[in-house]
Amino acid sequence: MFPGAIDVPPATYLDQLGTIFTRFPAHDSGNISFGVRTADTRYFVKTAGDPADPQPFLDFDGRVALLRNAVELARSVDHPALPTMHAMIESPAGPVLVYEWRDGELLGASRDRFKALPTGEILAALNTLYDLHAALDAAGWVEGDFYDSSMLYDFPAQRLTVIDLDSYHRGPFVNTMGRMFGSSRYMAPEEHVLGAPIDTRTTAYVMARTAQLLLNTPPPPLHAVLSEATTSRFPTYQAFHEAWLSASSTIGDNLVNRST
Known part of the structure; x- marks a missing residue:
């Protein structure tokens, strides 16, 4: 259905593909994304944005590189929490990534509503998140720029979707930035230190x-695990x-699996 290449701007092609029903502006990332409706379904489409847009944090070539990295990640890991690419x-204007559309609210905007859910439902979502990262870890991917707006939650369906993993890195690497991209509330100490190793830990x-x-x-048993992970640290x-x-x-499964 989709061509391998187009010779028109992405928005022009998407207008031909279907109806653009929403547009997500560049903000700090420089990426511009769209929701597109066709006769059969909806898609989420991500682009590198305007090549002439001089974003202060990442130039056009950098945005293109991250989108190509996202393609590699999507092709290497298949998991229900990841939208199909x-x-x-x-x-x-660089690569155009076409994903399935997932309903949900960004937890960056709906965090309080999510935290008010029953503990069992929150734990079920975390188990999904951790299972995804087990698959990512097994494929060699190391976290980068993950925070609450990397998660969509469909409250009626009780479904977690994880998005925007463009900055994940294939294999361990060294922090060459000092303060890396991300939300300081979520970041590990080494993500603030120039020259520090960034890895599965x-x-x-x-x-x-x-x-x-x-x-x-x-x-309490989970609190102990989380405390160890953020103090003395797990090795992997x-x-x-x-x-x-x-x-x-x-x-007990009664608490972990309970959603009401």
Whole structure:
């Protein structure tokens, strides 16, 4: 259905594909994204934005590189929490990424509503998030720029979707920025330190910090795991995830799986 390349601006092509029903402006990222409705379905389409847009944090070439990185991630990991990527289309304005549309609210804007949910429902969403990162970790991906607006939550369907993992890195690397991209509330200490190693331990910290910020009162066994992950630290993401699953088993499926 989708061509491998187009010779017109992305918005022009999308107007031909269907109806653009929403447009997400560039903000700090420089990316411009669209919601597109066709006769059969809806798509989320992400572009590198205007090549002439001199964003202070990331220039056009940098935005293109991150979109190509997102393509590599989408092709390497298949998980229910990730929207399916249907196509990557080359255009005069860089790659155009076509994903399935997922309903939901960004937790960056709906965090308080999410935190007011029953503990069991929040834990079920966290289990989905952690299972996704187990798959990402197994494929060699290390966290980058993950925070609450990397998550969509469909409240009626109780479904978590994870988006915008463009800054994830294939394999360990060294912090060459000092203060890296991200929300300081979620970031690991090494994401603030020039020359620090960024690796699977970083992923574990950020995932644990996510739970600390989204759970009002974690059950004691889970609280202990989250505290260890953000103080003395687990040596790997796998070790953190295994500790989380083991602690979850001690509080019983009734709480973990309960959504009402």
